Amino acid sequence: MRDEFAAFQKTAVTREEFDALRNQLDTTDRNHTQRPPATGGSGAIQTDC
Secondary structure (H helix, E strand, O other), X not given: OHHHHHHHHHHOOOHHHHHHHHHHHHOOOOOOXXXXXXXXXXXXXXXXX
């Protein structure tokens, strides 16, 4: 159990690191266009998700 906790601590981030990531994500430009559906070249949509 102690080894698992030590491994977890290595991956955990501080509150400041989390807040910095959240701020970066919140201020990321969201003006992007959605890519066109996959048609395989024939015009028929090949994906449904």
